[in-house]
Amino acid sequence: MKLFLLTLFTGIGSVLLFGQDRPQNGVAPSFPDAYILKNATIIVSPQKTISNGYILIEKGKVKDIGNILLKPANAVEIDCKGKTIVPAFIDLDTDLGMQKPPSAERRDRTPQIDSKKEQFFSWNDAVRPEFLSAENYKTNETDNEKLAKAGFGFALTHLNDGIVRGTGSVIALGSHPVLSSLFAANVSTHFSLEKGSSRQTYPSSQMGSIALLRQTLYDVKWYQKHADNATVNLSLEALAKQLEKPIFFSTSEALEILRGDKIAHEFHLKFNFYGSGNEYQHIDAIKKTGATIIIPAHFPDAYNVSDPYINMEIPLKELKHWELAPSNPYLLASNGIPICFTFGKNKSEKEFWTNIRKAMERGLSFEQTLTALTITPAKTIGLEKETGTLEIGKIASFSVYSENPFEKEADLLETWTFGQPKLYKEAAIDGLDGNYRILVENKTYNVDITKKGSGYEGKQTNAVKKEYEKVAVSVSSNDITIQLKDSINGIIGTILLHGKINSKVGVFEGEGTDVSGKWVKWNAIKHKKIDADKKNKTLVTDSLYKNKIWFPNMAYGYDSLPKQQSYIIKNVTAWTNEAEGIVKNATVIVENGKIHYVGTGNFKKPVNAVEIDGTGMHLTTGIIDEHSHIAISRGVNEGGQSVSAEVSIGDVVRNNDINIYRQLAGGVTTSQLLHGSANAIGGQSAIIKLKWGYTPDEMLVPNAPKFIKFALGENVKQSNWGEEQTIRFPQTRMGVEQVYVDAFSRAQKYMEEKSKGKKDSHRVDLELEALAEILNKERFITCHSYIQSEINMLMKVADTFGFHVNTFTHILEGYKVADKMLKHGAGASTFADWWAYKFEVLDAIPYNASLIHEQGVVVAINSDDAEMGRRLNQEAAKAMKYGGMKEEDAWKMVTLNPAKLLHLDDRLGSMKVGKDADLVLWTDNPLTITAIPETVFIDGILFFDRKQDLERQARNQKEKARIISKMLESNNSGGEKKTFQPTEPKFFHCDTFGEEGSSEHNGH
Incomplete structure (x- = not known):
């Protein structure tokens, strides 16, 4: 680039002086050898401004700049008195x-799989x-x-x-x-x-x-x-x-x-x-x-x-x-x-x-x-x-303004490009500002005339209304025209005046017509100068807005992020999910983000611990949603190809989804954010804690096990995508199996070549890297599934390639194959009572979870839905109704069991000393419809408190009213405004394709 610029600048001098780079048709343009712009306010750089300065331009560059310059004999001199020069x-x-880019409208809806470019x-x-x-x-x-x-x-x-x-x-x-x-x-x-x-x-x-x-x-x-x-x-x-x-x-x-x-x-x-x-x-x-x-x-x-x-x-x-x-x-x-x-x-x-x-x-x-x-x-x-600046030796490209544009509204008069000017407006005559007494025949009018940019505007005193009316003022060279308002016999009209500006600035005289059209003589003399503070609007600095940022900057955001504290929760019924079971009148101590004590005996109080009386309340570990699609930006499915193992939800975690806060209010503390079910091998998942207000990286569970989403069924073979969707393989359930076989065969070959090559000699393939992690038992599979035949098929494919399916999610026919799942080592993450919502779930029954559980398979209840995620405690309770499951076992299906499926049960899911202090204090038995989370802790940080929530609701309303009042002022003062167009909240699900399902623009 530097070589290019050097050539260019060398060219400037030679072209301007004696060279040419192309034949000339007609008379060649000629240019002055140099320019001097004098008496200007010159903004040389952000740190240097010269008042009443001079700038010398030669060969398209700044030759000299300052207050005193010697004029070259060949320089064209330009007086810029009152003007401001600003670097380009x-x-x-x-x-x-x-x-x-071509229009986004498409008539042909047939998918394009391959590129249209050459290979x-x-x-x-x-x-x-x-x-x-x-x-x-x-x-x-x-x-x-x-x-x-x-x-x-x-x-x-x-x-x-x-x-x-x-x-x-x-x-x-x-x-x-x-x-x-x-x-x-x-x-x-x-x-x-x-x-x-x-x-x-x-x-x-x-x-x-x-x-x-x-x-x-x-x-x-x-x-x-x-x-x-x-x-x-x-x-x-x-x-x-x-x-x-x-x-x-x-x-x-x-x-x-x-x-x-x-x-x-x-x-x-x-x-x-x-x-x-x-x-x-x-x-x-x-x-x-x-x-x-x-x-x-x-x-x-x-x-x-x-x-x-x-x-x-x-x-x-x-x-x-x-x-x-x-x-x-x-x-x-x-x-x-x-x-x-x-x-x-x-x-x-x-x-x-x-x-x-x-x-x-x-x-x-x-x-x-x-x-x-x-x-x-x-x-x-x-x-x-x-x-970048107007220092000596730099390109002479700048703008000339009627005044300093950073301080007040100013007109652009000229632009200079490589030392050559282009005129936009003539500068206004200086010194006309003031209060004038204008005498028309025998009647006097008081008018304020102020400079605005390269022109002027006026205000006329209305003696009857005791207020100002706008007056049109136009100045061109030494001519001035003024339009005054007056009335004859109650009829308002206009006096049109045209005159000359006297050599003594501030004196006008001329002729014009009165309201009746009669020609009259007039003159004007400046009475006094206008106060500069009244004439120009000065910038009023207000940086207090930084204190109004919330985390996130929306409804229910924090004024400041909550921090870790020590807590003593006393007299509570503790659902431990451990051998102790449900412990009444227990004390639980939280310190340094971990559970420090659980029991009914004596304990040592941490320094500065906050004490909470849990009398009549129930304390549980936080709910874990094994299958969620909240907090994701711009698409939950990468369904353009049958295998997209290279993509990761972890790259697009969004921390300003209102569903994070809503689910916190429902007792959820951890969620696995899964890719959708548009293709056989989807993308990698992200496991997050619902740390409302924190950054996406801070929400990710550190050192979490790696997972990836697979899928079976109608969504994968595109039977419900429309008639045009017949291009992408597979189109049948048989084809789905071949996708898996082909993908893992390629991954095996990739691993072999990688092991043979030297360091960094192999070509990294992000898709095959993820599949290789599965073969190496470094990444676990969560598979969208319904039909028993397909469930059996995938377990057989896994057995063939030496890996296992960690979790079958949905698994609504799991009761048919629970024994085989147990033998394979697969767990289940299912719905409590969703069935018959599409053809491949016609055999689903609400007893599914309890029947799978009876076979010894680890079972979790998931949401797959932003709304259901707020009431997973009630979804777990349904297992007691459909199958008579014990309440502790039912509760484990939304706490300890999903932790086991996620291989996080050493940190989460039960109330054990040393585990993460992810806790929920409920007003009642959490498996009842009357239970409401009172407080929710994550890593010992209080992220939700019912009393604070009520305060935030009131604060939200007050804040909204305050800003709307401010916005109304803008409306009434003539500011730009637009009409609000309400949109329906949209949420991602397994089958949401494209970016249109995002809830980023919902009403919060």
Whole structure:
């Protein structure tokens, strides 16, 4: 890149002076040898501003700058008195001049399994590193001009389509009669988690996008070492070179920054992130990445909140985001996170500058603001020696404003690109501001005239109403026109005045017409100056918004995260799930996040322990949901292929799902988040503790056993997917078996080749790595199942390859094969009484759980449903009704048994000294419908308290009313507003395909 720039700058001088790079048709343009802009306020850099300064430009660069300059004989001199010169901004997130992605509308619904590209490119259409932005750039003057008017002189443009998007190039936005707008070619690399216009079925989820990007990077790593012996792959060749360039990773919400950072660390890369505007919600975690964040200088519009009935539907989290989004730049910068601004979704330069000043009102300093627009973006793409400031030797690209745009509303007068100007507006005559007495014939009018940008506006005193009315004032050269309001015989009309500005500024005279149309003479004399404080709106800094962030930033979020404490819970009925059984009048002590004591004898009180009287209450370990789909971002199924063992729910855990809090309130403390059942071999699971308000990584159970989701039945063979879904194999239950046999045969071969090769010599295959872990008994299987024939089939396949199925989930015909499951070593995770909801469950019975239990198989009751997850205690109780199960055995089906199935029973599931202090204090026997969780602890931290919940409900209502009142003020003051469109909450289930089932936008 440096070589390219050196050539470019050498070219500037030679082209301007004596060289040419193409034939000239007609008279060649001529340019002054030098310019001097004098008497201006020059913002050289965020730390240096020169008042009444001079800047000398030669050959497109800053030759000299300061207060005293010697004028070269050949320099054109320009007086910039009263004007402000600002370095050209740099926008790092644009798609200027790039081809637009094809429309998302599809007439042909037939799935596309394979790529449409040639075999010497990537196998996936969403991976396009071979796309070179410079070779595909086409100048779009309209789009470029839009950014230039906002003060931008340079823009990094790239293709906004795909997961691997190819290169980005730097464009010079202002027009130059000789130089090309392409400033630096192919200087950056671009990734995202959006597959864009690709019609391939894979990926169909965000976890699939992550897996595809990771696999591509592993392929590149291998290809770099084995290119001489490998089949030519132009995509991998291109990406191998691009990884040395600055890398930009596009995100749609803050959690994706954390996901992208994991990929960066895995491959020892450094990512810069295109942010979405809600990064303030994860400040601490983002700070740890050390990444530069490019954030939009655009904030959400207010909702129209005039209807209280509609207001009831607006989620509190959206209201809070509306209020806090303008604080995002300040909160990031004040925490030492490097930021850059992008023009983003702003419709005009006026809107852009309004938002920049709004961010400054929230605490962002002038230095931080200008740094984010110039120096940081220049450093991020390696152009800090060429641009970013107006220091000597740097490119003379800048904007000239009527006033300092960072302090007040100002007009863009000129842009300079490589030392060549483009005029936008004439500057207004200075010194006209003031209060005027205008004499028309024999009548006097009082008018305040104030400068606004490159023009003026007026206010006329209304003596009757004792208020001001707007007056139109227009100034052009030495001419001035003024429109006054007056009345004759009660009829209001307009006096139109046209006059000359006297050489003594502040004196006008001329002619015009009165309300009746009669020609009259008039004159005006400035009476007094207007107080500058009244004339200009000054920025009022308010950084207190940082105290209004909740964790998570939505209904029921914490003001501050709860911490670990010691507890003594006395006089309680303890359900131990151990040999002691149910112990009455027990004392349980929690210390350092662990169960420290359980019993009825003497005990030693921990220091500063909180004592809780559990008289008449029941204490249990937390409910464990073996099969859940809450807290997942952007898709629960990666069903584009029959085998997707490479994807992981752990990559897309979402900590702001309201169902986490709801299930906490139902006594759930641990959940296994499972992939869906769209394919025979699905994705890897994530086991989390429901630590509401904590980050996704903090929610993951540390060192948890590895699991993966398999599936059998209708969903896998796509019999319920529609008539078009007949492309992907398998289409029959027989085919499902062959998928397993083929997959594990390939995994065996992969393991053999891996064992023979030298270190790092094998080609990493994330899909086969996961399957190899199964063969090596390092990863356990949870299998979606219904029909006994298929259950038998999978156990036989497992026996053949030397592994076993850990858990059959759903298993609604498990009562038919319980003896075989016991022999195989499989457990069961089932529903209490769901049956007959589709054809393959017609033989299901509510006695299933108790019958399997009687055979000695470990049985758990799961939810597979966000709503059912809130009442698993009642689901367990149904086993007492259907089969007469003992209450302790029934209770174990939602506590100890799922812990055993998850191989976490050494930590969870029973009340034993040394185990995790995941406890629930119930108001009654937990197997009754009257039982309500009073308090819920996870690792000795109080995450749910019924009294606090009631307080939070009241707080939520108060907070919502406060923000709506503030939003109403915005509505009434003429601010932008939009209509709220309610949406139905949606939840993931086993058969949810695509991203449409997400509950991310539900009403909380």
